[in-house]
Amino acid sequence: MAGRIVLNIGKTIKKVVEKKGSSWWYTPHMAAASRAIANRIPLVDIVVQVRDARKWTRYLEEQRYVCCEVNSHNKESIKGFLNLLQSEVKELKRNGQSSHTTTVMLVGIPNSGKSALANALHQIGRISAEEKGRLKHAAVSPNPGETKEISSFKIASHPNIFVLDTPGVLPPDIIDDEVCSKLALTGAIADSLVGELKLAQYFLAILSTSEEYKKWVKLPRIKTKILTGDQQGNYSTVSEGKMGPKKHVPDHTQDSIVNDVRRTLFETVSSFSENLEDGENFAELYKLHLMGLHKAFQVVPGIGIGEDVDHIVSRKLLNLYRTGRLGHYTLDQLPSTFN
Ligand SMILES: Nc1nc2c(ncn2[C@@H]2O[C@H](COP(=O)(O)OP(=O)(O)OP(=O)(O)O)[C@@H](O)[C@H]2O)c(=O)[nH]1
Ligand SMILES: [Mg+2]
Structure with missing residues (x-):
């Protein structure tokens, strides 16, 4: 049954794009972000693709990707990811592949949790007390396309590691009905489209x-x-009951x-x-x-x-x-x- 609904959603998205132009799918800010990310990639040390993880992680590990399941709302989970990043950075340095400051770029489709991850790494990472006093905050939202520019967050000192939060991007051309429908269901494209x-x-x-x-x-x-x-x-x-002063219940x-x-x-x-x-x-x-x-x-x-x-x-x-x-x-x- 899902097959018919998938076709229907795919058709709806294509119709909207035909009527209103391809910028509804591949927005101008997405095009600019894709160019900015491509220009920046040669300058970064590690690229982390942020995806909705679940069962795929085991599969990706088998394909020899370094994988880590992370929950940005859980401190221990973030600490585990920081440790993994730090061991990857050590490895790069041992091989002479990274200079004093290491840059990690978070990339992924819209709404996959890049900004939430950047914030959590920035808050929990080992940086000085002075730097903790002026933490930055990336906007996080359930709507896709929240992040408009690449921004940098310090997540470790000695050696310094910076993480780059990037805008979510999609391929320029509309993909098949099934992929469109899954993207829409997960919230990677605006709900108003479907x-x-x-x-x-x-x-x-x-x-x-x-x-x-x-x-x-x-x-x-x-x-x-x-x-x-x-x-x-x-x-x-x-x-x-009575309306009293606001208490945290x-x-x-x-x-x-x-x-x-x-x-x-x-x-x-x-x-x-x-x-x-x-x-x-x-x-x-x-x-x-x-x-x-x-x-x-x-x-x-x-x-x-x-x-x-x-x-x-x-x-x-x-x-x-x-x-x-x-x-x-x-x-x-x-x-x-x-x-
Ligand atoms: N449960 C859970 N929700 C998460 C997690 N990470 C992000 N979210 C939620 O997912 C939604 C999208 O998160 P964002 O960090 O804004 O996603 P993004 O990839 O930066 O999105 P764009 O900037 O639009 O590309 C928000 O509602 C977050 O609260 C996570 O690890 N666990
Ligand atoms: Mg974001």
């Missing part, structure tokens, strides 16, 4: 034929509080929403017995998914002014998927020899 409804439908097709939802068989029903939700799928509890409502969404997805798919290869059956399942998700996300008409509830639910679903809270999905097929 529309959140189609992307959520694509994700639901992947989820409904995956093994991930089966892990949610034993999730308990949690009594949730009344919530307000913003457009990004973040929540805050509507006050149940851990927000477990987020967990209960995720729990409810997972349980609802599990129940919807596992109680649907029709063959999902048939487009009409999937259309039926998709409707059931939306109905269940309205309830799980507690979205009621009128929550987003001028926006229909299916749009809001789709956006919230994509947000949970992209932040890894609905499990891990490798969108690319691994070579058949690798499992």
